[in-house]
Amino acid sequence: MWRYLGRRLLTSLSVLIGVSIFTFLMLHLVPGDPVHALLGRQAVTPERLEELRQELGLNDPIPVQYFNYIKDVFQGDLGRSLKTNRSVLDSIKEQFPSTFQLTIVALLISSTFGIFIGTITAFSHNSWWDKILSIVTISGISIPPFFFGLLLILFFSVKLNWLPAVAKSNDPQGLILPAFTLAIGEASWLARLVRSSILEEFDKSYQWTARAKGVRESTVLFYHVLRNSLIPIVTAISLQFVYLMAGSVVVESIFARQGIGRLAVTAIQNRDFPLVQGTVAFIAVIYVLINTITDLIYAVVDPRVRLK
Amino acid sequence: MNKMNDFRHGQIPKPPSIFDLLMHNFNFILGAVILILLVLIALLAPMLATQDVNSADPTATFIVPNVNQWMGTDNIGRDIWSRFVFGSRISLLVGLAAMVIGMLFGSILGIIAGFYGSLIDSVLSWMTEVLMAFPGMLLALSVMAVLGPGLTNVIIAVGIGSIPSFMRMARSSVLKTREMDYIEAARTIGCTDFRILFRHILPNILRPLIVLATLGIGGAILEGASLSYLGLGAQPMTPEWGSMLSAGRAFLTNAWWVSVFPGLGIFLAILSINLIGDGLGDVLDPINK
Numbered sequence: 001m002w003r004y005l006g007r008r009l010l011t012s013l014s015v016l017i018g019v020s021i022f023t024f025l026m027l028h029l030v031p032g033d034p035v036h037a038l039l040g041r042q043a044v045t046p047e048r049l050e051e052l053r054q055e056l057g058l059n060d061p062i063p064v065q066y067f068n069y070i071k072d073v074f075q076g077d078l079g080r081s082l083k084t085n086r087s088v089l090d091s092i093k094e095q096f097p098s099t100f101q102l103t104i105v106a107l108l109i110s111s112t113f114g115i116f117i118g119t120i121t122a123f124s125h126n127s128w129w130d131k132i133l134s135i136v137t138i139s140g141i142s143i144p145p146f147f148f149g150l151l152l153i154l155f156f157s158v159k160l161n162w163l164p165a166v167a168k169s170n171d172p173q174g175l176i177l178p179a180f181t182l183a184i185g186e187a188s189w190l191a192r193l194v195r196s197s198i199l200e201e202f203d204k205s206y207q208w209t210a211r212a213k214g215v216r217e218s219t220v221l222f223y224h225v226l227r228n229s230l231i232p233i234v235t236a237i238s239l240q241f242v243y244l245m246a247g248s249v250v251v252e253s254i255f256a257r258q259g260i261g262r263l264a265v266t267a268i269q270n271r272d273f274p275l276v277q278g279t280v281a282f283i284a285v286i287y288v289l290i291n292t293i294t295d296l297i298y299a300v301v302d303p304r305v306r307l308k
Numbered sequence: 309m310n311k312m313n314d315f316r317h318g319q320i321p322k323p324p325s326i327f328d329l330l331m332h333n334f335n336f337i338l339g340a341v342i343l344i345l346l347v348l349i350a351l352l353a354p355m356l357a358t359q360d361v362n363s364a365d366p367t368a369t370f371i372v373p374n375v376n377q378w379m380g381t382d383n384i385g386r387d388i389w390s391r392f393v394f395g396s397r398i399s400l401l402v403g404l405a406a407m408v409i410g411m412l413f414g415s416i417l418g419i420i421a422g423f424y425g426s427l428i429d430s431v432l433s434w435m436t437e438v439l440m441a442f443p444g445m446l447l448a449l450s451v452m453a454v455l456g457p458g459l460t461n462v463i464i465a466v467g468i469g470s471i472p473s474f475m476r477m478a479r480s481s482v483l484k485t486r487e488m489d490y491i492e493a494a495r496t497i498g499c500t501d502f503r504i505l506f507r508h509i510l511p512n513i514l515r516p517l518i519v520l521a522t523l524g525i526g527g528a529i530l531e532g533a534s535l536s537y538l539g540l541g542a543q544p545m546t547p548e549w550g551s552m553l554s555a556g557r558a559f560l561t562n563a564w565w566v567s568v569f570p571g572l573g574i575f576l577a578i579l580s581i582n583l584i585g586d587g588l589g590d591v592l593d594p595i596n597k
Binding site: 011014015018019021022023026029030131134135138139141142143144145146147150151153154158242243245246247249250253264265267268269271273276280283284287288291 | 334335338434435437438439441442443444445446449450452453454456457526530533534537538539540550553554557560561564567568571572574575578579582583586
């Protein structure tokens with residue numbers, strides 16, 4: 001167990017280092033001089049350019065710049081937005097609660113619907129229900145969130161006037177449409193995963209042993225089959241949290257909602273590099289952390305993982 | 309019943325071929341029909357379009373869909389059906405081109421990593437894992453931040469975003485293939501690494517890669533359209549479904565058709581590929597059927 005733990009943590013650390021290199025290099029990969037990328041379309045004298053280069057340390061060798069960048073990150077300094085001159089970390093702190101709220105509600109919706117539909121289709125597999133729901137879930141995976149969100153607005157805001165189309169962050173009613181828009185793809189995906197993991201367990205011989213011992217059918221299904229198929233499902237749900245967070249990029253723009261996703265998109269549109277680097281790295285770091293924690297929990301729950 | 313009779317008469321029934329199975333798979337057929345229709349629309353676009361995609365008519369703005377203008381007109385009087393028809397070309401092209409880029413570079417990296425192993429493999433695998441730490445569209449978005457807006461850049465960004473999955477697939481296939489006896493034989497008779505890689509290994513691992521690329525087109529269309537929706541891809545004049553939908557949002561209350569039809573186009577394109585993928589999955593891997 002300890003060896004597995006050590007190895008897993010080491011892998012995550014190396015990925016985190018990679019993420020930091022990637023986000024650091026973003027600015028240097030932009031064609032042309034990084035100072036121009038930072039200044040955008042502003043016109044400045046060559047003297048001012050040189051001054052800025054000195055100021056931002058862009059004249060240092062790239063490895064030195066990287067180590068300075070890491071040093072700043074560890075001191076909680078992610079740089080300042082070029083547009084608003086606000087600290088990137090402050091902006092992220094300010095916007096994150098809104099995205100977190102949306103992500104959690106969407107996660108609740110997607111896991112409830114996903115597990116429910118997945119279980120129904122698995123237990124009634126090859127029936128008409130299964131076939132109809134399979135087309136429903138494929139459609140759910142295929143529908144672009146910006147189109148689904150638009151349809152929801154069209155029906156529930158424009159036609160029925162039940163729910164607001166523009167989501168204010170502290171209005172629970174305004175959360176419903178964005179959360180469903182964000183959840184539909186992941187819910188459908190989860191339903192298919194639940195279906196196939198249950199069906200896979202159906203084929204295993206332990207349940208025939210249980211039946212042979214005279215265990216009731218409902219006990220076999222709920223106690224044996226469902227429990228064993230839960231392992232991959234729980235992993236999937238924990239990773240969905242991050243996928244939903246990444247999905248907020250589009251969904252927050254549809255509903256003009258505050259949040260990390262919208263922050264990232266506006267930063268990219270404005271070519272506001274410190275803000276882009278900050279938001280992108282933030283989501284990636286959360287992804288790596290959740291991935292690591294999930295793997296470790298997995299190893300505790302299922303001893304087979306540790307031996308690989 | 310027929311099969312029972314076959315058994316009784318001492319004949320062994322022929323197992324159905326993959327093609328037969330696919331022809332009896334509802335999802336596959338539905339997907340294939342939608343895809344063929346979309347491809348036909350894309351190919352015949354100049355014949356199907358009733359107007360020039362950018363001919364604006366200030367006297368005919370926001371016309372409700374009718375017999376002459378099947379999909380109505382937009383805020384400056386452009387015919388949406390004509391724009392829809394040409395838009396199919398762009399969306400399908402973005403999906404296809406992005407997958408070609410992803411498959412090409414991902415496979416090369418994966419083959420090198422799998423074949424040479426050791427340090428090269430570790431470095432390349434580490435790079436893939438780093439790229440995979442940017443979930444969903446985040447990788448493509450980061451690339452867009454570097455490249456700047458534009459339709460070509462969307463194709464490159466979505467393509468780069470798909471490199472990790474191709475590289476993983478190619479690497480694991482090479483790892484399995486390189487231990488085969490015929491590779492050993494090729495080495496014995498003095499084939500160069502290059503020849504072994506591209507003459508002996510590549511043709512044998514191509515099939516799963518092509519399947520991955522085909523099924524990835526749906527996701528690539530989605531990512532491309534999302535980037536355009538966010539205003540990073542096609543310019544407003546270009547009839548691209550994602551940006552058409554985005555431009556129509558402002559008129560949602562009085563003219564739903566401006567954004568709903570392009571959205572429907574994107575949805576159907578992705579749906580068709582996913583239905584085909586689902587059908588193939590059922591037939592090739594019948595356990596979950």
